[in-house]
Amino acid sequence: MSIAELLGMEPGASEAFGKLGLGYTESPGSPSLRAAISRLYTSIGPENVLVTSGAEEAIFLFMHAALAPGDHLVVHQPCYQSLAEVARTAGCEVTAWQAREESAWALDPDELPRLVRPSTRAIVLNVPHNPTGFLMSRESFLRTVAFAEARGLVLFSDEVYRGLEHAPAGRLPPACDAGPSAISLGVMSKTYGLPGLRIGWVATRNEDLRARMAELKDYTTICASAPSEFLAEVALRHAESLAERNRGIIADNIRLLDDFFVRHQDIFSWHRPIAGPIGFPRFLPGEAGGFCRDLVEARGVLLAPGVLFGGPEGCFRIGFGRRSMPEALAHLEMFVEQRLVDSRGPGAISFGRG
Ligand SMILES: Cc1ncc(COP(=O)(O)O)c(C=O)c1O
Known part of the structure; x- marks a missing residue:
């Protein structure tokens, strides 16, 4: 604003x-x-x-x-x-x-x-x-x-x-x-x-x-x-109207994340957040740090590895409080899908290096 x-x-x-x-x-x-x-x-x-x-x-x-x-x-x-x-x-x-x-x-x-x-x-x-x-x-x-x-x-x-x-x-x-x-x-x-x-x-x-x-x-x-x-x-x-506007952004974005996590349930699991603009999904193939690093380098999308919060190394933090989240999610999805294609091909590239 x-x-x-x-x-x-x-x-x-x-x-x-x-x-x-x-x-x-x-x-x-x-x-x-x-x-x-x-x-x-x-x-x-x-x-x-x-x-x-x-x-x-x-x-x-x-x-x-x-x-x-x-x-x-x-x-x-x-x-x-x-x-x-x-x-x-x-x-x-x-x-x-x-x-x-x-x-x-x-x-x-x-x-x-x-x-x-x-x-x-x-x-x-x-x-x-x-x-x-x-x-x-x-x-x-x-x-x-x-x-x-x-x-x-x-x-x-x-x-x-x-x-x-x-x-x-x-x-x-x-x-x-x-x-x-x-x-x-x-x-x-x-x-x-x-x-x-x-x-x-x-x-x-x-x-x-x-x-x-x-x-x-x-x-x-x-x-x-x-x-x-x-x-x-x-x-x-104008506290209530500002909060309402932000709750609206969060509600729109979390619906997109729900669908994303259903589409990619073989790679991610999550406990759907019940409040706020942040969630803590698990990256099922293993340690999330390498995955986050590869993603930010390849697509400029930043997820935060869970260890930074004293959490499990398989988890990462995802924020969905910004209007630009759908664009970032599209990049995340392209990254995930590209890796899936690569991992099926010769010389199989896995998720994350770490
Ligand atoms: C739980 C929590 N407390 C405190 C803060 C600090 O807030 P601010 O950056 O407005 O000082 C943050 C910021 O991310 C937070 O997530």
Whole structure:
């Protein structure tokens, strides 16, 4: 989406944007942006929100403000890399809470008591999930929130894909509304499709932790960009229509992927994602890294090997949140079909070199 398109959603927004001052903004985020963000939640006021430069800064601030070297945390696995790696580089120990491929990438809250230790400080969860497209049931989610609260652990809930559930009935309550110590992570990048704004946030009633993250922000970015804060506020006034537009793109694309995976079930298997623009299929002939490398070299289509997310080496991540996905899928299909032809011919070329 262009700036002009976004400003065009609201009469007068373009003129107001032109007059915007370029001084520093308020460190926790502008009061009006924090108010707009707080309206996404039921128990959160503007004072419970800290605006960050993308979700990435919030992850960094949380891991450094909430944890000390030697602390232990339990992290949903496979995962978006920084949810585990930032903690590791801060000197913490990470135990995986493993999503099970055989259960369509479900997480089992019954495993949690065995995963925590006396030194555990936090549980990191990602719902809806990157890279599998899994979404917990409400019951499992609320059990996880209750478990963390009962044990005095902080639940850091990465909810950057919240609002992109394929069936709206599955939408979970935000963790910050479900538990007084829990932290919800949000961002303009995913559900609203505006990653170039680099506006993210945390929402929490855990005032001590929010304050410590806010202090640390003085040493990372100080404050967010004024134009981005303005544009994020415009976007949030149209949050539902932006999310609906992106859910529409996802719904169209996933139908194409369904057909693709049926046509090529001898090569791929997948658990159809239930939320978000990402899935985690398995490449049945073996290790997916070589296949991904050959594909990007031959066709310029980038799939991400599952090992980058701490997942099985046979899996890869596929994104379907962009309007251009059908074109990329056509290239993937040509690549697969060409390889099938080649593999039947003399000197049989196999899938992937790795
Ligand atoms: C689960 C998850 N959390 C956080 C982020 C970081 O978001 P941003 O790039 O907007 O900072 C991403 C980005 O891909 C993500 O997938």
